[in-house]
Amino acid sequence: MKADIAIIGAGVVGMTCALALLHQGRGVTLFDPNAPGSGCSYGNAGTIADYAVQPVGTPGVLRDLPRLMFDRNSPLAIRKAALPTLAPWLARFLRQSLPGKARANAQVLAGLLADAGPRWAELAADCGASDLLQDRGCLYLYADQKGVDAAKSDLAFRRDLGVQVDILNSAELAAMEPGLPAMAGAAFFPGARFLSDPSAMMAALAARVQALGGVFITEPVKSLIPGAQPRLQAAQEWQASEIIVATGAHSKALARMAGVRVPLETERGYHLEWNRPQPRLTRPACITERGFYLCPMTGRLRVAGTVELGGLKAPPSPHRLARLEQGAKSVFPDLGTPSRTWMGFRPSLPDSLPVIERGENHVTLAFGHGHLGVTLAPITAALVAGMIFGERPVLDLAPLSARRF
Template sequence: MTPTSPGHSGAKMTEHHTTDIAVLGAGSIGMAVALQLVQEGREVVIVDPGAPGMGASYGNAGTIADYAVQPVGTPDVLKNLPALLFDRNSPLAIRHAALPTLAPWLLRFARQSLPGAAARNAQAIAALVGSANARWRDFAAEIGGSALLQHRGCLYLYETAAAFRAAGRDMTARRTLGIEVELLRPEAFSAMEPGLPVVEGGAAYFPQATFLSDPGEMMRRLAARLTALGVPHLHHRAENLSRQFDGILVQGPGLRLHARQVVIAAGAHSRALAAQAGDRVPLDTERGYHVEWDMERPRLTRPTCPTTRGFYLCPMSGRLRVAGTVELGGLTAPPSPHRIARLVEGARAIFPDLGTPSRDWMGFRPSMPDSLPVISPSRAGNDVIHAYGHGHIGLTLAPITARIVADIAAGRQTDLDVAPYAVTRF
């Protein structure tokens, strides 16, 4: 990075910088991209007004979800969509005030939930996540986070016999996409997780899945590694992109940055930047929540999702995190006390003796109607590269996305066919 003398923009001092490549966003995707690029010898600057990794990259369930190959939109979801969206207690809900602006997104979501589209989307997700565990082992080792990576699998919990029977079709579909899964009767499930209540149905066990015992700590180690490698983090909000004859000009309050290439990795905040690069994307925002109870032993040994409740029970360092549900509602509304209360109520249905939560949190996920991220060069060329829209699997896909972006930036052939994730698909 080459800074120049600061100048005035109104009453505020403006920082002037030049760099080879600027990464807009300091979540797990942006930081992983920056790490991959600097390891290839690129001069990299990260631009983000917030603390690195402390948005959705911190607040998630911590799962490296290579088994999560089904898109959010499926024929079953489409059939029940009106009830799901307008039931305040549904795991998939909508803030009614946001409905007018969400309507175009919802129409696209409905089309992507039809059988043919949903099947194609599942195949595209499976192609992306297939190497997630192997990539994360290398990635964690690189940033000194191997001890935080837990290799104990993940469970889907079916509380009724009917739900367990219905799960068979879903698990068959996952197996066809290369996912290893075992269906466990109640006695086998209870032997595996004696701290959870006995259920009538059973569980699906994904033995290859891994998870992070502390996503926030993993993000801190990633940020520390970037600092050690000399990657600057400019704490500014990038609000404007414009193409110049010799690169891209990035501007925002107090910021003027010239870069030869730019990676948009700003998660739920990426849509306006993409439009300024000439690429319109149907990106909207899911508001995700978690609630935590501090405890020395968090009652279970691996992430467990009671499927009808739409959240994960997550054993983390010194605490139990309950994370999940989907609320479509934009970037500006305050957290919903009702959604937090539903998480607390659901957790107490599993563990009735839980007391008052130690803390709660709300953050933003970038959500695409087809559940596929946008990982591709701009329509106008690879001077702007898109890397956002990962929905529920951003943490999972961070090192994979980083490799793809580095290949695109260098003009190399990617290992994976990235056509399904191209910005030109819209």
């Protein structure tokens, strides 16, 4: 079988890459064993987080890592059984958490995130789904004045990198979100946007891909062979002019088949949902001391977040789900029993930067976005399409090379 451009992965990154190429007149076939836009493309917090310029690894995390690793209730957890496998990744992560490297990584993230909101507005309009993209900002909540004071240096750092942020006192926060309990204050990021229904937005993206002639093949890709006419093996062999690997946390083996070794590991993300006609707040709000988001979505409240390093095979952790429920009920004590739970896999690299690179063997890599897959999907698509069409990139791609490791 033949395809013009084959995209392995039909999540948000794969589908936005498909749209960018389809708009340029190329034919696109997407391969994924699961429904388009499932996995983390659906299960995330829904935030278009243009403010998220801090990498996961920072000097503060480096300082607190022993406590974070061994406190079962911390926002960062590591499954003990996975430690031997994770050791090389953790060593790289520690190096990337040093002050100079962390700042350099933040600067790259700031460049990638600079126009995330406008790019998403264009994408949503193209898919006829502008109503699903809410332009009401995002909050970081602080329970006490100590938290407000501790956040000032971080917020100043973000401002230095171009992030707009306002500090709200208790009264200003109450006026903005009267459904929240009293808190000392908040950081408000007015440029942030969010998806009121990530699943519906993924469906809109998939429908637009198909309307433009894109084809979805619901099959796993078992192997790929790079070259002048690269090939992949699904249920049968396909030949393409270009193959794009955009399979998120499942990209490591495919990248190796393309000749690149990447230290990709898995962050296991969780969410809980409560069905509620009115979810009590009007924009996403991060409970900073607990590391999760309260996310108002259509007909429900989603609680999502925390970091658990533990690979692709272990079952969901009841403790992480219980911790999310406990955190949600610390804000809204009468929530009751969650309506549903979910766990998915985020693709995590030690420096919190994605891999976006086109090889000479006609295989393009576009994965490793960590917590920012949804946010960075449109800029990733623009960079990927530009590389394939030989255009001058709008950003320096060297920090995103798979060979930086």
